[in-house]
Amino acid sequence: MPSIELKRVTSQCLGVLLFAALSLLAASASASAQTAPCQPKQLALSLDDGGGDFNGMSHGGTYVVLRNRSGRACRIPARPELSLLDADGQTLPASLQATPGMHPGPVLLPVVIPVHGSVKASLRWVTGEVFDDTQCIDAASLRVSIGDGALTAPLRAHLCGPRVQGPQYQFVPFQPKRPPTK
Template structure:
């Protein structure tokens, strides 16, 4: 009985120590990225999104600060005209149920990307087409505004235009 109690106390002590390590790691919170930490550009994927009446691009996000920071795994993306009127908004693509993290940790100088895919031809009866000038990515600590390459998005008339938006993923090397 004494030996068993000694093992139990040792096991309990070990569990408490391991628990403390995990608890300490849990307190290491990665702060949200500041807009000034981020740079954004677009990549057409060498035409991988282009098809009959469809187009798209990768929105590529880089952390150019010296420390890690966090952004939403699926940032809110809006396309606007020069007067800041919203012309189209991102609609999340359907990820697998087990692949829905809340945030993405961006290491310094690492690049992550999210797909944007839209209808580019006026294929709708009485449809509408727009040519946005800029993109606004909404983040917890502020928005990032960047010019949008000359592209046309189309959709049904009298409804807000949307495009399919994927979650952030590492840029392959």
């Protein structure tokens, strides 16, 4: 096949693939938009250390799980606002670490939580005094803002960061929880 015809076929294939991908994305966004936002009373928040999945090399972390307790599907932001609280319920000075190369950040579509289904995200932080001028805080709970309310769960976490920035955490967005493979 001459190279001009091959380029034409390749360009047409890429166009079809791009159209199909955009169509799927639009369908997903449309389905998500048709699902009502979750209300805090519909959800249950739990934390799971994954049996130590995050521990080591001066790091700690947890999985954040939201379960839909209601009889209807609902949606949440893929990355809702998080707050770390001290033992008195006061907000601690910790912030979300910016994703390198993603400023202001990636576009994250809302996540639908099916009836009695759950979604999972991961939260990770530095636990050691590894910075030249380290500042550390101790969190007693995690608050996840949902709509006009919030859910809170106990969390024992020691977070450290450079004093100039303060402690930061990484938060991988919520994704549907997949059943275990057999």
